[in-house]
Amino acid sequence: MNQLTNQQGLTEAEFLAQYNPNQYPKPSVTVDILLFTVSEKAEENTRKLPEKELQVLLIKRGDHPFIGQWALPGGFVNIGEDLDTAAERELKEETNIDHAYMEQLYTLGAVNRDPRARIISVAHMALVDRKKLNVLAGSDAREADWFTVRHEIKRVGKINTENGYIIEKFIKLTLTNGEEQPYATIKVTKNRIGTAVKVTREIIPEESQGLAFDHAKVIDQGIERLQNKVEYTDIAFNLMPERFTLTELQQVYEIILGKELLLPAFRKKIAHMVIETNETKKQGANRPAKYYRFNPSWEDEGI
Amino acid sequence: MNQLTNQQGLTEAEFLAQYNPNQYPKPSVTVDILLFTVSEKAEENTRKLPEKELQVLLIKRGDHPFIGQWALPGGFVNIGEDLDTAAERELKEETNIDHAYMEQLYTLGAVNRDPRARIISVAHMALVDRKKLNVLAGSDAREADWFTVRHEIKRVGKINTENGYIIEKFIKLTLTNGEEQPYATIKVTKNRIGTAVKVTREIIPEESQGLAFDHAKVIDQGIERLQNKVEYTDIAFNLMPERFTLTELQQVYEIILGKELLLPAFRKKIAHMVIETNETKKQGANRPAKYYRFNPSWEDEGI
């Protein structure tokens, strides 16, 4: 322990003894989990491949505020609990999964984002393989469900200003679990003033319904992060089971990016990230696909 | 306002009236600002170009804890203040700059990161052009200074485990303001268990000195973010003045990436992001360089 004294002549021990952490009112802190997985639609035709979809786990709120609306799973951080530990605890509570890919996404800190009190939320993004989710989420009393995500850019506008420009992008987020269909429109504003750029996200309330708090922003931001990272990291493999075919992998890339990819180009691009197995997947009246697995050493190649 | 009632039969107004936000102990929340700029060493020889350096603003702590050590500028978030507003206020206090590039970097939430109390810190990264900083930081009583950053990867090791691997990377961070030289070694661990990856940063205390709190982690993370973003965004231009030569721009890229770039390749790569002016910079016994400025419309090209 440090024996230097401060301007009041206190050592560190003395300083800590007289320190009052409750001098000013403090916000509450929560963690929220944006949990993505990939599902397949039921296959109607045995000759057709099932279509994959990007899904997110939502919890129906049973109490105020936003009662009856859908929210990301999450909860308060305990005073003696690390932030990551809190996020892992929430994930475990919802999915019963111990090890999943998880990263911090964004910290939401607008003053009035929660009508109860000043609550700052540290949003995390997690990815899981659907096959690990046999234990269905929502084992406790709350109503939990998977929602298919649609993410469309509706309109982009650019206004040149005196010393920069403003780009406004309107994004329509549509979620559906078969019964309910919450949606939101988010305005992403990129404002350049000289060399400084500021990006802000805003929910348009007149074009939004059924999603609690500012959670639509988190979903949008998570999709954007996924889209960026899928291009230059192996993040997509966190959504895959141990064995997969290259077509399945390509479908996951396609639903994340929201566009179709050319088959030969895709295969060449990811060839060094996968290892061929000698098992095949027979699925109908067509050539069976080889199973592949992830190559954890793909990054070592240069070494 | 919502007139639905919850399980206790309360409307939202009634619920909010009885809600007690102080039921559980709450952490304090701060914002910290990792402020980068680019400087040039004094030029000894008129025929040599001045070397550029990446610099970060640090404040010498005048009180416990970590008294006498160097810390990122920052402070507590007011209860009625948005998170971004708090970050901008801190930046303004330190640099007197209103508009600078700023983005959220990471939220630090380990339980014992601050000996005073449970304090969660939302770290932001800001970039400013050195020429805007004529009003020197640290107008108040505190001692503030710019430190040149050196960032070296010391050692990388990979251990294969039962169902994955562990990659350990040791990063040596050395800061210097001419007089003092705080430093830190950070162990970045990438642990893959099956398909799940977890990245953790850890400060090695025996190989670290003079940096307060876990701020060395923030600096490391900021450099990593800069390195990633400089490759596929225009983020580096936030460090540039209005007019600059391509050599100056290349130097900024080089100090961020920590490696030399080939001149023709660099110029072709950034050609569409800049606009030529017809001014030139005369600087010594050699051909004068053309001044360029940022092209804010470079992203529109496809449209």
Added chain:
DNA sequence: TCAATAGTGTCTGTCAGACACTATCGA
């Protein structure tokens, strides 16, 4: 045989890496 999916070969254009070359200034 055919529908459907799996998978390969190859052309082309773009772009980064590499290097050789030219240009312009002041001492």
Added chain:
DNA sequence: TCGATAGTGTCTGACAGACACTATTGA
């Protein structure tokens, strides 16, 4: 003239986009 920095031209190899082609299965 020379040292120093600015800037261009062009070859090459890697790789993504595009498309034509072959392979394998069960109905």
